[in-house]
Amino acid sequence: MKTRIDSLDDVIASFAGQGYICDQRTALAVYLAAQLHKPVLVEGPPGVGKTELAKAASAFLEAPLIRLQCYEGLDESRALYEWKYGKQLLYTQLLRDKLSGMLADTDSLEHSMQRLGDLGDAFYSETFLEPRPLLRALRADEPVVLLIDEIDKADQEFEAFLLELLSDFQISIPEMGTVKARHQPLVFLTSNDQRELSDALKRRCLHLYIPYPDAALERRILAERVPELGDQLRDQLVAFIQHLREQDMKKLPAISETLDWARALVLLHADTLEPELVEQTLALVLKNEQDVALARDLLPHWFRKPRSA
Amino acid sequence: MADRRLHEFVRALRGAGVRVSPTEAEEAFRAAALIGYYPRDQFRETLALTLVKSQQERPDFDDCFESFFHFESAEDDDAEDDDAADQDAEGEPLSPQEGQGLSEQAAELVAQDAGQLEQTLARNAGEMDFTDMQVITQQGLYARRLLMNMGMGAVDDEILRLDASPRGGDQRRAGELREWRQQVRELAVRHVRRQFNLHGRAHGRALREETMRAAPFRDLREFKQVQTLVRCMARRLASLHQRRQKKAKRGTLDARRTLASSLRYNAVPVQLHWRQKRRLKSKVVVICDVSSSVRDAARFLLQFLYAMTDVLPRVRSFAFAARFDEVTDDFDRYSPDVAVGRILDRVSGSGTDYGTMFEEFVALCGSEIDRHTTVIILGDARNNDLPAGEQHLAEVSRRAKQVFWLNPEPPSRWNSGDAIMARYQPYCRAARRCASLNDLSRFTDYLLKSV
Numbered sequence: 184m185k186t187r188i189d190s191l192d193d194v195i196a197s198f199a200g201q202g203y204i205c206d207q208r209t210a211l212a213v214y215l216a217a218q219l220h221k222p223v224l225v226e227g228p229p230g231v232g233k234t235e236l237a238k239a240a241s242a243f244l245e246a247p248l249i250r251l252q253c254y255e256g257l258d259e260s261r262a263l264y265e266w267k268y269g270k271q272l273l274y275t276q277l278l279r280d281k282l283s284g285m286l287a288d289t290d291s292l293e294h295s296m297q298r299l300g301d302l303g304d305a306f307y308s309e310t311f312l313e314p315r316p317l318l319r320a321l322r323a324d325e326p327v328v329l330l331i332d333e334i335d336k337a338d339q340e341f342e343a344f345l346l347e348l349l350s351d352f353q354i355s356i357p358e359m360g361t362v363k364a365r366h367q368p369l370v371f372l373t374s375n376d377q378r379e380l381s382d383a384l385k386r387r388c389l390h391l392y393i394p395y396p397d398a399a400l401e402r403r404i405l406a407e408r409v410p411e412l413g414d415q416l417r418d419q420l421v422a423f424i425q426h427l428r429e430q431d432m433k434k435l436p437a438i439s440e441t442l443d444w445a446r447a448l449v450l451l452h453a454d455t456l457e458p459e460l461v462e463q464t465l466a467l468v469l470k471n472e473q474d475v476a477l478a479r480d481l482l483p484h485w486f487r488k489p490r491s492a
Numbered sequence: 493m494a495d496r497r498l499h500e501f502v503r504a505l506r507g508a509g510v511r512v513s514p515t516e517a518e519e520a521f522r523a524a525a526l527i528g529y530y531p532r533d534q535f536r537e538t539l540a541l542t543l544v545k546s547q548q549e550r551p552d553f554d555d556c557f558e559s560f561f562h563f564e565s566a567e568d569d570d571a572e573d574d575d576a577a578d579q580d581a582e583g584e585p586l587s588p589q590e591g592q593g594l595s596e597q598a599a600e601l602v603a604q605d606a607g608q609l610e611q612t613l614a615r616n617a618g619e620m621d622f623t624d625m626q627v628i629t630q631q632g633l634y635a636r637r638l639l640m641n642m643g644m645g646a647v648d649d650e651i652l653r654l655d656a657s658p659r660g661g662d663q664r665r666a667g668e669l670r671e672w673r674q675q676v677r678e679l680a681v682r683h684v685r686r687q688f689n690l691h692g693r694a695h696g697r698a699l700r701e702e703t704m705r706a707a708p709f710r711d712l713r714e715f716k717q718v719q720t721l722v723r724c725m726a727r728r729l730a731s732l733h734q735r736r737q738k739k740a741k742r743g744t745l746d747a748r749r750t751l752a753s754s755l756r757y758n759a760v761p762v763q764l765h766w767r768q769k770r771r772l773k774s775k776v777v778v779i780c781d782v783s784s785s786v787r788d789a790a791r792f793l794l795q796f797l798y799a800m801t802d803v804l805p806r807v808r809s810f811a812f813a814a815r816f817d818e819v820t821d822d823f824d825r826y827s828p829d830v831a832v833g834r835i836l837d838r839v840s841g842s843g844t845d846y847g848t849m850f851e852e853f854v855a856l857c858g859s860e861i862d863r864h865t866t867v868i869i870l871g872d873a874r875n876n877d878l879p880a881g882e883q884h885l886a887e888v889s890r891r892a893k894q895v896f897w898l899n900p901e902p903p904s905r906w907n908s909g910d911a912i913m914a915r916y917q918p919y920c921r922a923a924r925r926c927a928s929l930n931d932l933s934r935f936t937d938y939l940l941k942s943v
Contacts, residue, residue, distance in 0.1 A: 215523050219519065226547065272762070379731055389542060390541060
């Protein structure tokens, strides 16, 4: 990992170099997180680039990205570590003769127990430990970027379990004691606001809200990501998407949808936005039947307006 | 200095209702030290990143930031103007000849230049406790106390003495002193007002919330923040019950599944399986009277229930006044204000008829009511002397898990005039009064425990 970040502009420049265009606030969050060693909780509507932010940060810091996808019912054994039960059993089976041989000359139960005790934690050692993302992040040889994606989908218990990791970068494992991070990872948590996160979790994080981009930012993103798109078409497309976002829709189009649409238009060799073309490709932008119907009703009006203006 | 300002800002934020813990405040100081105070936008975002933990609090933060840092600069300017004025007033006539006229303490105070005076004020203010200030009218009292602590009493005495003196020069001097005193008092008042804005606001907010919770629904429109409060109360309730539901889910050992999976591991029960309680599939059906007398209560009830989607995923709602109609979609799709307006357009009119309403309700969705369904009826049971039709409610009650009746009127009036609660009450598991947000929140709590 890069140990020194010179300035805020450094972050912005690197992000821009990777094609991740963001506003100053987002760069500020990454900068502060790295300097203060605090996790960042990223919230915002789906598709505005929350996960992308973690990837961009990982590339910027030249640190590997470890990702933990949250879902309902996620527990410690999936997130932190698990014992390789099968392997443990197999070994005890294979070593049965050896064990009984070893215990053959013991005369009492206590003696045998002691002999077994001398073996140490043979069956609960590294060999049988299956590290999951969180443990991997803590024990990595170099600092990493840890992305805990969609934390709002996990249960409340899991959130509480994360608190120790987020504030002290350590985790307690009953059989092994406390595992401290070798290098403090940079942690990103993302949330779609499906449920309210606990105050305890929020208190430990910097809070970044990424809204839908405004027209200027969206144009810059499009120019960067889909350079083949003509200037005129880009302006039209952004204006149209921004117009859609002002509507009362079930699922508003996010930046990822804009990009999909732009790529499709490039493939179709479109030069300008025409009503028929929009109608045919609307399904790329809107993912809900009612929204599509609503947008279709809007189309004639929208195409009249710019021409008269 | 900068740290103290930030501390004050954090206190002001708390007063504005943003929760900030000491660790977060410290984090903000570190971040601010790292980023610097300029440019202003960047400084604001830095504080926002560290202090604001949800998007709902952001507007409060922005307001507070604007007024706090704006106030600071404006105040500094003012103070400078005042200092200039002070010097004009006091500097020339007071300094050369003060020695003879004034008592020692008064002379010391009067001789201070603007900067020293401000320091004296700040020092004395620092020794006072302003956190008890609760209402705006206390400002005069606190300003007076502050002036007394600064030793203004001696100056007062001096003015009285000079007034009584027959010499013309003394009279003139008394006038000058009075003017000077007035200016210092303005400084003190301004300082006290700032303290009030920092501390008094929090008290005021708590008081206002208290009032809103207990006020009858009809009067709630006068409060601006009522929407925020309702959302906040609903969220708190929802998260409380979310946890409770999760807890209830943990069960006992599922021996069958554990044995079955142990076969993989040579009959060693490596993986334990737990019997999970089946998730409750509770449905809630709300029927609201939206005639003019009950409309406000209906609005808040529906708003509350729809804020509970995390814990109550399936709510169907119906409204009736002159007509009866399902309104589930309106509340799903529009904000409460808009939804209520739309609903009223559809069903409003005079003459509520509970009997016919129940009949229509049974005909419309009687078959959907099962033993997981909770039916809530909100209304004053004023039936305009029409047939009660309680047999239909009895039918609903027989099929449903439970029926609750909420009445915005006090129990003493439940059967007065054309109200016929007594006819319906036998078929309800409970009938409660519901006239304020407090009642509503208590009922919702009770409901979530029983669904």
